[in-house]
Amino acid sequence: MNDRHDILPAGRHAPRWHTILGWITLLAFVGAQATGFAISAPDRDMGHLQKIMYVHVPAAWMAMIAFFVVFIVSLIYLWRRDERYDLLAAAAAEVGVVLTALTLALGSIWGRATWGIWWTWDPRLTTTAILLVIYAGYLALRAFAEEPERRARWSAAVGILGFLNVPIVYMSVRWWRTIHQVQSSPSTVDSAYVLGLRLNAIAFLLLFLYLLAIRYHASRAERVAEARLEEAALMGGIHV
Amino acid sequence: MSLRREVGRAAAVAWKDLTAERRTKANFNAVVFLAVLILLLFGFALGPDAEALRAAAAGVLWLTVLFGGVLAFNRSYQLELENGALEALLLYPGDRKAIFLGKVVANLAFVLLVEALVVPLAAILYDLPLLRPLPGLAGVLLLGTFGFVVLGTFYAAMASRVRAREVLLPLLLFPMLIPVLVAAVEATAALLVGDPMGESGAWVRLLAVFDLIFFVASVLAFEYVIEE
Numbered sequence: 001m002n003d004r005h006d007i008l009p010a011g012r013h014a015p016r017w018h019t020i021l022g023w024i025t026l027l028a029f030v031g032a033q034a035t036g037f038a039i040s041a042p043d044r045d046m047g048h049l050q051k052i053m054y055v056h057v058p059a060a061w062m063a064m065i066a067f068f069v070v071f072i073v074s075l076i077y078l079w080r081r082d083e084r085y086d087l088l089a090a091a092a093a094e095v096g097v098v099l100t101a102l103t104l105a106l107g108s109i110w111g112r113a114t115w116g117i118w119w120t121w122d123p124r125l126t127t128t129a130i131l132l133v134i135y136a137g138y139l140a141l142r143a144f145a146e147e148p149e150r151r152a153r154w155s156a157a158v159g160i161l162g163f164l165n166v167p168i169v170y171m172s173v174r175w176w177r178t179i180h181q182v183q184s185s186p187s188t189v190d191s192a193y194v195l196g197l198r199l200n201a202i203a204f205l206l207l208f209l210y211l212l213a214i215r216y217h218a219s220r221a222e223r224v225a226e227a228r229l230e231e232a233a234l235m236g237g238i239h240v
Numbered sequence: 241m242s243l244r245r246e247v248g249r250a251a252a253v254a255w256k257d258l259t260a261e262r263r264t265k266a267n268f269n270a271v272v273f274l275a276v277l278i279l280l281l282f283g284f285a286l287g288p289d290a291e292a293l294r295a296a297a298a299g300v301l302w303l304t305v306l307f308g309g310v311l312a313f314n315r316s317y318q319l320e321l322e323n324g325a326l327e328a329l330l331l332y333p334g335d336r337k338a339i340f341l342g343k344v345v346a347n348l349a350f351v352l353l354v355e356a357l358v359v360p361l362a363a364i365l366y367d368l369p370l371l372r373p374l375p376g377l378a379g380v381l382l383l384g385t386f387g388f389v390v391l392g393t394f395y396a397a398m399a400s401r402v403r404a405r406e407v408l409l410p411l412l413l414f415p416m417l418i419p420v421l422v423a424a425v426e427a428t429a430a431l432l433v434g435d436p437m438g439e440s441g442a443w444v445r446l447l448a449v450f451d452l453i454f455f456v457a458s459v460l461a462f463e464y465v466i467e468e
Contacts, residue, residue: 053406125403126437140411144402154398158412165416165456172419175416176426176441183430 002084014217021213025206036196049113054196056106057203060128066096066208067135071163076154077109086152087223089159090142091215092137095208100132132171134162148223162178246338253329253342257316258349263380275308276360279365290367292383298365300431302384302421304358309351309388310413314395316343321400324378330468340393344369348389373431376440380431384424385439385445388453391416394458397465421446426436 036054069092079084099200107125113120119125138158261268282300282351320326329339359381363370370377393414399409421445430440 130415130418137412137415140408141398144404145398146402153464153467157396157465158398160461161391161454161457164453165419168419168446172446173420175439175446176422189394220355231428 014214018210018213018217021206021210025203025210028199028203028206032196034198036193040193040196046059049110050193052106052110053193054200056103056110057197058201059106059202060103061100061191062204062208063096063128063131065205066092066099066212067131067163067166068210070096070135070138070159074159077152077156078160079212083148083152083223084220086148086156087219088216089156090139090214091212093138093159094215095134097132097139099208100128100135100210104128104132121173121176123170123176124175126173127166127170130173131166134165138162147187148226241386246335246341249332249334250341250345253339254345255342256351257343258345258371258422261346261350262461268353271308271311271326271350271354274311274358275304275354276361278304278307279358279362283365293366293378294368295453296431297362297368298425300366301359301362302425303360304386304423305351305355305385306414306417308354308358309385309412310392312347312354312399313392313407313413314346315391317396317400323351327468330466331346335464336463337459339466340459343352344390344393347393351385351389352382355385368432376427376431377428380424380427380444380447382419383426383444383451387420387451388417390436390451390455390458394454394462396460419450420447423450 001157033054036051042048042050067111070089073085073089073092076082077089104125107128108118111120111125138155142151144153232240248316279300282296282304283293286300288294317326331335341348359377359411360370362368392409395412395416399412401410406417424447427443427447430443
């Protein structure tokens with residue numbers, strides 16, 4: 001088997017396209033939010049509260065994409081044993097956890113104003129919360145496992161099993177109870193909101209890619225630093 | 241022929257683990273004691289209204305099993321790690337799936353034995369009918385415990401080898417077990433206090449599907465987790 005856990009070459013500075021992507025993301029985000037506010041009328045029942053949808057729904061979509069990326073990249077890691085896939089999975093899990101937390105926080109604010117309660121044991125809400133703790137466990141495992149090659153194998157296994165559980169978790173809580181409204185997507189919301197939702201989905205996709213790129217770059221730089229420290233310690237040059 | 245040898249190897253691992261446990265009983269006694277304690281504590285937290293206790297009993301019973309049983313899994317690797325015996329076990333020829341299967345069998349026996357003591361006690365403390373629903377209850381306990389033990393044994397293979405093992409195992413395991421908890425509690429409640437909607441069959445099927453998916457997944461993934 002071809003283990004590629006040698007020192008990875010990585011530049012000290014983030015590549016230039018990171019900066020460019022960051023600016024594009026910011027512009028897309030501001031533009032999409034402005035469009036959402038400008039062109040869609042306040043909802044008849046919810047008023048401006050409805051605008052939460054423009055962040056809440058795309059964040060939820062991108063979180064699911066992020067966890068799917070963890071799943072796929074973890075499978076590829078176990079197959080190819082290339083450390084870069086492990087670092088990519090870790091970056092995707094980090095972004096996914098942040099976006100899941102954002103989804104829950106915004107959903108909770110929306111629920112308080114609409115349903116009168118901060119939290120309800122509704123299937124999608126509950127599934128999202130369970131995903132948050134499953135992938136927080138994934139990140140905890142990464143934090144505790146020190147040896148990089150072992151950490152990569154372990155977290156790949158945990159990332160794969162965690163994603164397999166998503167449909168089962170969802171089915172079980174759906175049978176358990178349901179009071180959520182039908183989920184928002186361009187086909188279920190009023191056409192006035194479709195454009196805003198689509199633009200924000202694109203902005204969030206850019207945001208996801210940008211965060212993924214910089215987290216990946218950072219973790220690679222961390223690995224290079226680790227490897228250099230180990231090497232220096234082995235040479236007896238410095239005390240770590 | 242080779243399959244029979246693998247089963248033989250799995251049985252040997254299970255027998256070794258169970259013998260080590262039987263000779264000391266230290267872990268078993270501690271887990272049973274803790275489970276009894278949890279049952280009492282839930283009684284104090286929720287009681288003393290007998291009706292309310294009976295309504296909560298299915299959930300209390302499964303949480304007791306989960307919180308008590310989770311202590312068994314790290315232990316099943318720890319003895320070997322302390323003496324460097326895991327490396328020796330991995331050096332033996334043959335498929336490593338057998339090691340996992342053996343440990344699952346041993347842990348299953350351990351947790352089922354704890355349940356055999358805890359369930360009658362719960363029936364006494366929480367005033368539950370035990371004899372009439374016993375056949376169904378045994379089936380639900382077996383299905384729920386199997387899923388619990390499979391994932392517990394799988395995650396403990398990792399958690400037992402890091403410093404923070406006591407914290408890490410529940411962090412990894414309990415979020416994954418939420419479908420098992422929901423399904424097992426609903427099916428148990430249906431058996432204990434009646435099933436007017438006739439929905440326990442769906443929960444039992446959910447448990448069976450969960451068990452099957454994660455049994456296959458963890459058997460396949462175990463080799464990647466255990467390799468050195």
